[in-house]
């Protein structure tokens with residue numbers, strides 16, 4: 001007697017199941033399929049090539065009409081099952097067809113997730129799931145107008161590439177900071193973004209969709225920051241949800257998906273479920289490999305083999321966009337018990353990372369060259385002990401023996417016109433050319449002939465690397481102290497390369513300079529963040545997660561975890577209303593300690609983190625801004641009362657101090673910068689132990705710098721004498737900018753000056769008017785982006801998460 | 817072991833990438849961390865060296881550097897890395913559909 005088998009859904013999973021079943025038990029069942037989509041079983045995976053035009057629909061059909069006829073299967077196309085009656089053992093379609101079953105298989109797949117924002121149902125908003133979606137996109141693409149794809153995952157990027165290939169102007173909006181963050185680590189995500197952008201697709205990360213705007217028809221997407229990205233087509237590809245509703249309605253056990261045991265059986269013994277709608281072992285799946293495994297198991301059970309069981313295995317992810325190679329597999333998160341091996345080849349755009357645990361591969365991310373993915377997958381599956389080949393593992397299967405990574409690759413890859421020495425404008429080709437031409441063998445020779453590294457010297461490391469490259473083993477460069485254990489490059493080399501290669505984000509620096517860790521450490525990240533802020537003030541988005549806590553919350557952490565707050569008191573001058581406002585704040589927030597600082601201002605200590613925004617709000621109303629007492633940046637400008645009050649005063653030292661502070665506040669520097677202006681050589685403001693100081697004299701202003709009064713004590717050096725206040729300001733600003741551009745992170749001015757030489761600084765700042773002006777102008781430009789009061793920004797809600805605990809839980813819940 | 821009593825504390829999105837938030841509990845503050853790769857960990861927010869609030873440190877890999885004197889701790893095991901010795905308590909945490917839950921000792925022992 002043949003049994004009746006009814007299948008709901010005709011996707012890839014039940015299609016594969018039928019193939020197995022027809023082989024194992026060809027005449028056991030009379031099969032009937034209901035499919036909401038009005039068509040046969042086709043290869044859903046290949047919709048992207050259909051969208052991009054690389055394939056036609058006919059080419060992706062798995063089972064044509066003839067197949068169903070040949071096997072005597074009834075296929076109801078365009079019939080959606082609306083009810084399952086488990087008592088009567090029937091299903092009913094929306095067209096009124098009722099069919100009786102002995103065994104029922106539910107394979108309803110998933111439904112695309114539609115983000116709940118206003119306008120999401122407007123004409124022109126599509127999802128990406130089936131052939132109808134593709135056809136609708138192709139129709140819209142004929143306009144060659146603007147499209148927005150929401151979602152920078154696998155589906156979204158494939159949709160974007162397809163639409164772009166069809167002539168649309170495409171922008172991808174992605175809510176996370178890097179693309180495909182579930183499958184890729186940030187380094188690979190960066191390379192992917194670069195490749196996607198290189199084909200003309202715009203990518204906006206951290207873009208939070210607020211609404212779809214338009215008048216019945218889509219006109220654009222509004223983001224949380226209020227900006228609108230214009231578009232006539234919006235494709236939402238933000239995720240899928242298992243389609244379990246008919247099973248749920250029929251009283252079958254569901255969780256995220258339809259709950260099945262490892263034999264694909266639901267809570268009803270006559271009903272099986274498989275595909276994306278099924279949840280097995282607490283997991284739901286969205287890639288076909290595990291669905292095919294489900295198909296194998298379900299077919300075996302239907303054929304009478306009750307022993308078959310589903311086994312979980314990780315499926316690799318690949319992106320089907322021609323020209324972009326990426327591969328991701330398994331678990332590639334960092335961990336204590338894990339080791340990673342990273343290989344970066346900046347010139348070829350390759351990034352490979354293997355994650356090992358107990359000498360076994362547990363995950364991998366490959367970008368740019370994915371040929372060894374299958375091999376790594378195999379090692380992982382077989383849990384092969386790789387300790388023997390550990391050193392060469394990352395180079396892949398074909399690699400035998402092999403040399404260690406080349407630390408000079410980054411320099412070797414530079415173009416001939418890349419600037420190596422910024423001070424003297426010498427490019428790479430000039431240096432290598434001169435070395436060969438003139439047969440130079442020592443650094444001094446190269447300096448003499450090309451001027452490279454002859455000034456501030458910060459490019460010495462790079463020049464030496466070029467000498468090694470050109471001269472081979474015969475040249476032995478002096479060892480450079482690496483920035484940290486994540487790189488072999490020293491601070492100076494990193495700074496020069498950031499400029500020379502135009503590197504503008506932390507992941508970009510790490511990739512292009514071949515960092516040895518995937519995410520840096522607490523030493524290099526803050527340094528890189530500063531270098532990028534300094535070098536690209538208008539373009540770089542400050543990465544607060546790479547800043548130390550004080551700079552992140554704009555206050556000073558104290559030993560008990562409370563904070564101290566120091567408002568600016570320009571030049572150390574205050575008045576009664578400011579003092580009254582401070583007194584009120586101290587009372588209102590019961591601030592336990594108020595202290596006058598060494599920098600002529602007032603410190604309020606012991607403030608709870610949660611209170612910071614409210615404290616700033618009150619201070620802000622009284623006109624105070626942040627004193628940056630926590631910053632690697634401009635701190636204070638101490639002054640004396642000068643010619644206004646003091647009988648010895650020669651100039652308006654107070655006025656000049658205030659002018660300097662107002663001009664320079666908010667700027668970030670390699671380490672803190674403290675200044676002072678004294679009205680005469682009696683030096684009441686102690687200007688001669690500051691980072692930069694001014695001693696006023698009858699004939700003008702003596703500019704001092706490179707003093708120290710901390711762990712080290714050191715009197716200042718005299719830079720020179722200028723006649724007017726304007727000149728004094730220009731010289732001080734130019735000097736600061738030179739230090740900003742050349743200083744190593746956390747290196748105070750006096751150490752930088754010792755390294756570079758007082759004479760060189762004098763030459764660039766006092767003697768060379770052009771250089772001075774250029775430094776000055778770069779500082780002024782950067783201030784446009786830096787002079788924003790961080791306190792008032794935070795009073796208005798920025799970085800709210802920093803100031804409040806995420807939750808308070810577990811306290812006296814009496815009601816329980 | 818008795819069944820854990822899971823307490824909801826918020827969602828993944830509440831924590832910045834490579835960042836942390838803290839949760840107040842009767843057992844003291846707990847730091848909840850999110851790594852670059854979206855792993856979530858909960859540890860006691862109290863450095864064994866001199867009590868620094870670890871949730872305020874810089875998160876790199878699956879470690880955090882204490883904001884007060886730069887000890888580095890594994891978020892997974894709570895152990896100090898490198899030459900420093902000491903460890904912090906790790907707190908059981910689970911993620912379900914982006915929602916975060918922790919289990920507290922007091923509650924667990926009360927329930928038992």
Ligand SMILES: Cc1cc2nc3c(=O)[nH]c(=O)nc-3n(C[C@H](O)[C@H](O)[C@H](O)COP(=O)(O)OP(=O)(O)OC[C@H]3O[C@@H](n4cnc5c(N)ncnc54)[C@H](O)[C@@H]3O)c2cc1C
Pocket residue numbers: 008009010011012013014034035036037044045046047048079080081082107108109110128129130155158243246274275276277285286287288289291318320
């Ligand atoms: C554009 C795109 C690219 C992809 N790329 C890849 C890839 O590269 N690699 C990979 O592994 N996977 C990829 N996938 C995912 C893969 O296609 C799916 O995992 C797989 O097709 C799911 O198979 P399924 O049988 O579970 O469900 P589906 O194929 O979704 O089939 C479910 C069917 O059930 C029908 N149905 C639903 N409810 C009812 C009802 N009540 N009554 C009747 N019929 C109903 C639906 O109309 C649908 O046809 C991609 C998916 C898409 C959309």
Ligand code: SF4
Pocket residue numbers: 640641642643646647648649650653678679680681682683684685
């Ligand atoms: S430094 Fe000179 S001008 Fe200034 S207060 Fe002292 S004595 Fe007077």
Ligand code: SF4
Pocket residue numbers: none
């Ligand atoms: S001198 Fe030492 S103890 Fe005093 S505030 Fe400065 S760092 Fe702290």
Ligand code: FES
Pocket residue numbers: 863864865866867868882883884885886887
């Ligand atoms: S308190 Fe954490 S390192 Fe000192």
